[in-house]
Amino acid sequence: MRRRDFFKTSIGAGIAAGTALSLGGYEKLWAASPVGVKYDMIAVMGGNPDSMFDLGIQELGGMGAFIQKGQKVLLKPNIGWDVIPELAANTNPLLVKRIIEHCFKAGAKEVYVFDHTCDNWVNTYKNSGIEKAAKSAGAKVVPANSETYYQSIEIPAGVKLKNAKVHELLLETDVFINVPILKDHNSTRMTGCLKNTMGIVWDRGFWHSNNLHQCIADYALFEKKPALNIIDCYNVMVKHGPQGVSKEDLVLMKSLIITTDWVAGDTAAAKMLGVDPQRIDYIPIAHKMGLGNMNLDSLNIKRIKM
Amino acid sequence: MTSSFLRKFRIGFSAVVLVCFILVFVDFRSLIPEKYINYLLYPQFIPSLIKYIHIKTLAAGGFIFVILLTMLSGRTYCSFLCPLGIGQDLFSRIGGKIKRRFRRFGFKRPHTIIRYSILAIVMGVTIISGIFLVTLLDPYSIFGRFMTCFGKPVVLLVNNLLAGILGRFDIYTLNNIPIKGFSLLTYAVPIVFFLLVGILSFLKGRLYCNMICPVGTLLGLISKISLFRIKFIESKCTHCGRCSVACKSSCIDFLNQDVDVSRCVDCFNCITICPEKALSYSLLGSKSTEHKTDESKRKFVAGSLLMLFGISHLARGQEKSVPVPKKESTVKESKTSPVCPPGAGSIEDFTKHCTACSLCITACPNNVLQPAVKQYGIAGLMQPVMDYHKSFCTYNCTVCTEICPTYALKPLLLEAKKLTQLGKVNFIKDNCIVKTEKTACGACSEACPTKAVYMIPYEGNLVIPETNQDICIGCGHCEFACPTTPYKAIFVDGNPIHVAAKKPENEESEIKSPVDFPF
Secondary structure, three states: OOOHHHHHHHHHHHHHHHHHHOOOHHHHOOOOOOOOOOOOEEEEEEEOOOHHHHHHHHHHHOOHHOOOOOEEEEEEEEOOOOOHHOOOOOHHHHHHHHHHHHHHHOOEEEEEEEEOOOOEEEEEHHHHOOOHHHHOOEEEEOOOOOOOEEEEEEOOOOOOOOOOEEEEEHHHHEEEEOEEEEEEEEOOHHHHOOOOHOOOOOOOOHHHOOOHEEEEEEEOOOOOOEEEEEEEEEEEEEOOOOOOOHHEEEEEEEEEEOOHHHHHHHHHHHHOOOOOHHOEEEEHHHHHOOOOOOOOHHEEEEEEEE | OOOOHHHHHHHHHHHHHHHHHHHHHHHHOOOOHHHHHHHHOOOOOHHHEEEEEEEEHHHHHHHHHHHHHHHOOOOHHHHHHHHHHHHHHHHHHHHHHHOOOOOOOOOOOOHHHHHHHHHHHHHHHHHHHHOOOHHOOOOOHHHHHHHHHHHHHHHHHHHHHHHHHHHOOOOOOOOOOOOOOOOOOHHHHHHHHHHHHHHHHHOOHHHHHHHOOOOHHHHHHHOOOEEEEEEOOOOOOOOHHHHHHHHHOOOOEOOEEEEEEOOOOOHHHHHHHHHOOOEEEEEOOOOOOOOOOHHHHHHHHHHHHHHHHHHHHHHHHHHOEEEEEEEEOOOOOOOOOOOOOOOOOEEEHHHHHHHOHHHHHOOOOOOOOEEOOOOOOHHHHHOEEEEOOOOOOOOOOHHHHHHHOOOOOOOOOOOHHOOOEEEEEEOHHHHOHHOOOOOOOHHHHOOOOOOEEEEEEEOOOEEEEEEEEEHOOOHHHHHHOOOOOOOOOEEEEEEEEEEOOOOOOOOOOOOOOOOOOOO
C-alpha cells in the first residue's frame, strides 16, 4: 500500500519533472525552484526566529510557492541531542513551529516532523522543545528510533554511498523541507543542510567509516530533494559542536537563511561561521557533482536586515 | 468478618500488587514515577534488608515491617506482597483448572531438613563469601528477572504489533521499539528457575515457597509465634478433608486437626471451602508439629540445585561471540575493569549489595545496563554492567540510581551524576578510521557530552581524536558511536572506584555577533 503510493508519487513527480524540463530552465536542475520564485536565497538578519521566517518566506512568494493544497509535508529539523533550546544544539523550536504554521496556511494536509536522534530519542524530542512546539502547531511528531521505520533506497550514482535506508516518511510525503541549525562540527567542521540528512538515514555508522564527506555528498544525489532549506542561524554554536558543552560555545547571530539550493545554503552558512567553505570537504564535492552551486556571486541573493 | 471475605480480600489485594509489579517491570515508556516504584518495593524483604545493612537507616526498614507483620499475622507476606508467591498462585490456579480431577494437594510432611539447610547455607555463604546465593534465591529478584527476560519482550512485541498497525493509519502514539536480547548465558538462571518454580507451582501449589525459598523458610520460623493463625474449631469439624485438599501449602493435617503454621501462607482457601465453617483465622491457636523428611524430594531439590550451579559454572569457559566485520580493526581493547552503573560507588561495594533483580536493567531508557556474564566474576552473574557496545549512558539521566531497592546504586543528583566518572576514555589510534582510511570521522567526539574527546589537526585537512581523561565521565557514548569493528578505536575502561571528574572548562568564543552578512 505504502510502496504503491510511493511509486504513484514518484511517477507523478517524474512526469512533473519531465514537463518542467520540457518547459525549459534546466540550468537550475539541482535547485528545482518553483515558478515565480525570484531569488535563489533569502538571508535575513536582526529579528526573532519566527519573524525572520515570516519576512523571508514572504520574499520568496510565500509557502504556497512550494506546497500545493492537500500535500503532505516532511519537516526535518535537527533534533540530534538531548539538550535544551537555550544551548542551540537543535533547531530553534519557535522557528519549527512557525514553519509548520505556514505549511498549514498554504494548504498542507499533514506535516510530519522527525529526526534520527543521537541521544535517547524520547528525551531528545522532549528536551529540545521541538516535540511540544511542533505538536502545538498541529504537526505529527513521528518516531525514528527503530529500523522498522526505514526503507532501502538506491543511489546508483553515489561514489561511496550506493544505497541507504531512509525514513519511510521521506518517501511517503510530497514535499521535503530541510530545517537544519548551523553549528560547528568537530570533524566535518560544520553541520548545515547536507549534513542534516544524516538524521534521515538509519545506518550513519557506515558513512563515518566510508569517507564521511563523500557519503554526505553522495546522499544528496537521491531523488527526493528538499523543496526548501531553512537554516537556523539565530544562536550559533561556534565551537564544541555539534553537541556543545555550555553557553560559552554560542554566538547570537540572529540570522536565517532560506534557499532552494542546499549547497549554496551550506556555503553561506560556512561563511557565517567564519570557515572557508572549501575547507568543508562535502561542500566542494557536492558542488563538483552538480548538486548545487557554491559560487554565491552567481546566485540571486536577497539580503534583508530587520 | 465473614469467612469468604478474607479469601476475596487476599485475591483482590494480591492481584493489585502483582499487576503493579508487572507494570513496573514492563514500563518501557517510563510512565511510572520513581516515587511510586519505591513505595511498591519498600516492603520487599531481601532488598529492604540489604538496603538496611548497607545504609543503616530506618528509612530502609521495610523488612522490619514484614517481620512484625509475620509475628502478628503469619506468612501473609507470601500471599499478599511477594510477587513471586502471587505469581505462583496464578500458576497453581491454572494448574488446578487444567488438572482439576487429578490434582489434589492433601497433607504432606514438611521438607524440614531441606528448607532449613537451604536457609542456613544461604545465610552462612552470604556472611562468609558474598551475596550470590541471595541473588539466586531472593523471590523478588527472581520475579524481576522473569519480567525483564520474558515479560518485557512479550509486552514490547505486542506494542510493536500495535504500533505497526496504527502506523498504517498514520497514528504514531505508539512507536516501534527494537527488542534487544541479553547475552544468552544470562538467561540460563531465569529459565531454570522459571521451569522449577513454574512446574512446582503448577503441580504442587506452594511447594517452592515451603521447600526452597529462604524468605519463606525464615518467615515460617517467625510465624511459629504469630498471634493470628488458622485453626480448627474441633467441635465443628467432620473430618471431611476438603480443607486439606484445597491447601496449596499441603500443611493441613485434618485428621489431627492441625495446621502447620510454618508453611501456611494465609491464603484462606481452607476457610472458604469448609462447609462446616470449622476453620477460622483468629488469635493464637494450636501447636505446630514437625515431621520426618521425604528422601526422594530431598534428592530432587539437591539435584536441581546441583544442576543450577553446574550451569552457572559453564559460564566460565564461554567466550563472547564476535560479529564478523567487513573492515577489521586490529588492536584489541584492553579493558582492565568492567564499568559499573552510576551510583554504585565502587565495583566491590556494588557487587556486595546487588541482588540482580534487574529493575535498573529494565528501567534504563537507553538499554545500556545489561546482565553481566562474567565481568564481575561468576558470583556476579546477572548483576547489571554497562555495555558500551550495545548502548551508552544518557548524560541527563539518573533513573537507575533512583529505583534500586537495595541501594547497591545510591541516589545521585543529576549535577553530581554528570561529574561522576564511571571509567576513563582510552583512544587506540591504530584502529581509528582517520588513520587507517585517511577519511574524516569524529563520531566519538561528536557524541562526547563533556568534550573529553576532541579533535586535533592531523594530516592535510583531517582532524583526529584526542582525549582528556580528567573531564571524562565514562558514559561510553564515544565507544558506542565508534564505527570500527571488531575492536573499537575508543573505549572506556571502568573505574573500580568511581571518582569525581573535573568540570569541563569553557571560554567565551572570539567570534562576535555579526553586524552584516559575510557573503
